[in-house]
Amino acid sequence: MTQVLIVGAGPVGLMTALGLARENIDVCLIEAEDRIVYTPRAISYAWPIFAPLEAFGVLDDMMAAGHTVDARTWRVFKTGETIVYNHDAVRDITDRPYSLTLGQDRLAEVILKHLQRYPNVAIHWGTRFTSLTQSDREVTVLADRQGETVEFKADWVVAGDGGRSVVRKSVGIPLDGFTWPQRFVATNIRFDFEKHGWNSGYLIDPIYGAVIYRIDEKNLWRFTFAENASLPIEGVLPRIMSFANAVLPGDKKFDLVLHSAYNMHQRSARSYRAGRVLLAGDAAHLTNPTSGFGLMGGLYDSFLLSETLAAVVKGAAADGILDQYSEERRKVFDQVTSPVSTESFRLVFNSDDEDRFASDLKRLKERTANLDEMRKFASVPAMLETRSLMTGRTFSESASLRRG
Numbered sequence: 001m002t003q004v005l006i007v008g009a010g011p012v013g014l015m016t017a018l019g020l021a022r023e024n025i026d027v028c029l030i031e032a033e034d035r036i037v038y039t040p041r042a043i044s045y046a047w048p049i050f051a052p053l054e055a056f057g058v059l060d061d062m063m064a065a066g067h068t069v070d071a072r073t074w075r076v077f078k079t080g081e082t083i084v085y086n087h088d089a090v091r092d093i094t095d096r097p098y099s100l101t102l103g104q105d106r107l108a109e110v111i112l113k114h115l116q117r118y119p120n121v122a123i124h125w126g127t128r129f130t131s132l133t134q135s136d137r138e139v140t141v142l143a144d145r146q147g148e149t150v151e152f153k154a155d156w157v158v159a160g161d162g163g164r165s166v167v168r169k170s171v172g173i174p175l176d177g178f179t180w181p182q183r184f185v186a187t188n189i190r191f192d193f194e195k196h197g198w199n200s201g202y203l204i205d206p207i208y209g210a211v212i213y214r215i216d217e218k219n220l221w222r223f224t225f226a227e228n229a230s231l232p233i234e235g236v237l238p239r240i241m242s243f244a245n246a247v248l249p250g251d252k253k254f255d256l257v258l259h260s261a262y263n264m265h266q267r268s269a270r271s272y273r274a275g276r277v278l279l280a281g282d283a284a285h286l287t288n289p290t291s292g293f294g295l296m297g298g299l300y301d302s303f304l305l306s307e308t309l310a311a312v313v314k315g316a317a318a319d320g321i322l323d324q325y326s327e328e329r330r331k332v333f334d335q336v337t338s339p340v341s342t343e344s345f346r347l348v349f350n351s352d353d354e355d356r357f358a359s360d361l362k363r364l365k366e367r368t369a370n371l372d373e374m375r376k377f378a379s380v381p382a383m384l385e386t387r388s389l390m391t392g393r394t395f396s397e398s399a400s401l402r403r404g
């Protein structure tokens with residue numbers, strides 16, 4: 001019996017556990033795998049999220065484990081033209097004017113290290129959620145551990161079990177939206193992009209569009225492209241080779257370290273709450289990752305959910321606040337995450353209308369000459385945050401108040 005059972009030790013499940021643990025809530029987390037899952041996925045965190053990460057106590061360790069990036073380049077594949085965006089426009093509103101690059105598995109490791117300090121947190125690895133039943137008072141969860149059925153009872157359950165969430169399916173919440181006809185192929189490669197004057201950023205082209213990001217100091221880069229989702233997945237390796245051959249500068253010699261193909265969606269659960277079960281992260285919503293808003297949106301879910309759920313468990317708020325959590329976070333997905341990510345995806349990977357592309361390019365360039373426009377653009381990730389449902393403040397406002 002625990003107060004909150006969290007399904008999934010992805011970054012969102014772990015961050016929610018940390019938020020609850022810090023509020024002295026008893027947390028039990030079950031994870032299907034035996035360890036943190038490593039696939040080449042989220043690596044980038046925009047500056048506005050540093051305030052909540054600092055409040056949760058993990059920012060310094062994240063900074064130590066990753067590296068910061070000031071400039072991002074938009075490169076037009078056909079012409080080689082580049083437009084560079086940096087963080088100059090937000091230097092007066094943040095003392096951390098950069099983004100952070102850190103693999104989401106490394107983020108999960110950082111959070112896990114923090115969680116180990118809390119005696120009120122139990123983590124069960126190799127324990128796969130299979131089903132649940134709920135009453136007015138509690139939830140009974142069944143899980144599979146090496147062929148044995150294990151039963152847990154909890155006051156509340158949080159689904160942090162990712163896009164294919166079995167928890168979401170078991171409470172019958174539909175996932176509204178659509179799946180793109182393209183899939184993403186994410187690769188980690190060793191290649192000296194900087195020797196050829198390439199920085200982290202985007203390559204814009206309807207065929208050769210790509211997201212290119214330096215992962216570490218040893219020339220490990222994330223290189224992600226899109227392909228027709230109906231192509232057979234078995235042929236992906238030769239397609240990676242021919243794509244890289246067409247796109248990389250210089251001698252094109254690279255080492256492929258890892259690759260993984262993903263279907264892409266713009267989908268959101270119809271509600272992020274079903275009685276005593278709450279959804280967060282990819283279990284609640286899925287976006288194409290061009291803007292890097294997938295995990296960031298999920299982390300903002302976990303910041304809000306851990307605060308509101310802790311208040312409900314402690315009797316400091318009525319459980320209706322959890323409906324507000326659901327409504328507010330769904331609104332952020334519908335109004336910010338999904339439209340912004342869709343627009344970035346269109347520009348980088350689907351810029352096949354020449355007139356529209358010309359005006360997109362003009363807009364990208366004009367923005368660099370206008371500090372206000374650059375500030376607005378660089379501040380879009382701040383719109384992923386929902387104000388605290390308890391205090392009405394953002395994390396930055398709370399931090400300023402604390403500093404006096």
Ligand SMILES: Cc1cc2nc3c(=O)[nH]c(=O)nc-3n(C[C@H](O)[C@H](O)[C@H](O)COP(=O)(O)OP(=O)(O)OC[C@H]3O[C@@H](n4cnc5c(N)ncnc54)[C@H](O)[C@@H]3O)c2cc1C
Pocket residue numbers: 007008009010011012013030031032033036037040041042043044045104127128129130160161162163165166184185186224262280281282283289291292293294295296297298
């Ligand atoms: C190519 C690519 C690049 C991306 N880049 C970015 C980026 O730059 N920035 C960004 O913000 N986002 C990015 N994203 C999105 C990001 O990866 C996801 O939003 C993020 O992984 C969501 O975290 P999560 O914890 O909700 O789910 P997950 O990371 O999927 O974790 C779910 C966990 O639940 C476990 N689990 C699943 N089923 C069960 C079960 N039945 N029982 C127990 N445990 C279970 C899984 O093993 C896993 O550990 C990218 C995604 C892709 C595909």
